[in-house]
Amino acid sequence: MAPLAERYARGALMGVLNVTPDSFSDGGAFADLETALLHGRRMAAEGAAIVDVGGESTRPGARPGSAELELARVLPVIAGLAAEGIPVSVDTSKAEVARAALIAGAVLVNDVTALRGDPEMASVIADAGADLCLMHMLGEPRTMQDAPTYRDVVAEVESFLAERTEVAVAAGVREERLVLDPGIGFGKTPEQSMTALARLGELQSLGFPLLVGASRKRFISTVTPSEPHQRLGGSIAAHLLAAQNGARMIRAHDVAETVQALRVAAAIREQG
Numbered sequence: 001m002a003p004l005a006e007r008y009a010r011g012a013l014m015g016v017l018n019v020t021p022d023s024f025s026d027g028g029a030f031a032d033l034e035t036a037l038l039h040g041r042r043m044a045a046e047g048a049a050i051v052d053v054g055g056e057s058t059r060p061g062a063r064p065g066s067a068e069l070e071l072a073r074v075l076p077v078i079a080g081l082a083a084e085g086i087p088v089s090v091d092t093s094k095a096e097v098a099r100a101a102l103i104a105g106a107v108l109v110n111d112v113t114a115l116r117g118d119p120e121m122a123s124v125i126a127d128a129g130a131d132l133c134l135m136h137m138l139g140e141p142r143t144m145q146d147a148p149t150y151r152d153v154v155a156e157v158e159s160f161l162a163e164r165t166e167v168a169v170a171a172g173v174r175e176e177r178l179v180l181d182p183g184i185g186f187g188k189t190p191e192q193s194m195t196a197l198a199r200l201g202e203l204q205s206l207g208f209p210l211l212v213g214a215s216r217k218r219f220i221s222t223v224t225p226s227e228p229h230q231r232l233g234g235s236i237a238a239h240l241l242a243a244q245n246g247a248r249m250i251r252a253h254d255v256a257e258t259v260q261a262l263r264v265a266a267a268i269r270e271q272g
């Protein structure tokens, strides 16, 4: 497979497909297989370059569940979409889940723990030659929103991602397979998340493609009070700024609207 940066040279949308009962914005909505497959197909048709299938919520306060349960949720969806030629990633921090997902046809592992969750994860990804998203998170989902503090959030995200990149490469993951993510809302106050978005460009010095997932996140409601399903405008605003500040991949729930916004912004920029 061509390097990730080449495949997504013009920017790529990662559509979110949560096959969970308890995700913060769409828990339960795609829990049965047929509904999940329909939604995955729809996101691909709307312009998602890849569909990110997750079987465990990482919302603040969430506790990890078993690999068996996660596998039962994600595998049929990944196998079904991959068989139709839709590129799929798996949102997991468990090596056992990643291994089975890659065999079923997933091409990217989206590990919100950046290889800290499972000692086997790096070798599973290296052996498969798969793509890997390394995301910054302070702490773990159960505790990450307990007063996160930084001296300089962007500098600390940057040095964390640099260190995790070295760990991945030392374990055999090729540099051209990596994409890095500042982890909006993961161990960050709303202000810290917005700082990470505003100064995203600084992370370009790491030399890897960047991914940003701001979709429906809580920082939006601190600017304009809103429930998760009412945060489309704020999500698009954040994603447009992220793209302008160098994000190569955008992880979003609302694919059609986000793709339209990103394409119109890019078309306008080309005229300037």
Ligand code: HH2
Pocket: 016, 018, 020, 022, 023, 024, 025, 054, 056, 057, 058, 059, 091, 110, 111, 112, 133, 135, 181, 183, 184, 211, 212, 213, 214, 251
């Ligand atoms: N955000 C969520 C989950 N996975 N992965 C990456 N790389 N970046 C993110 O920002 C990110 C992510 C949380 O959103 P969601 O999947 O909608 O919720 P939940 O974790 O509750 O399933």
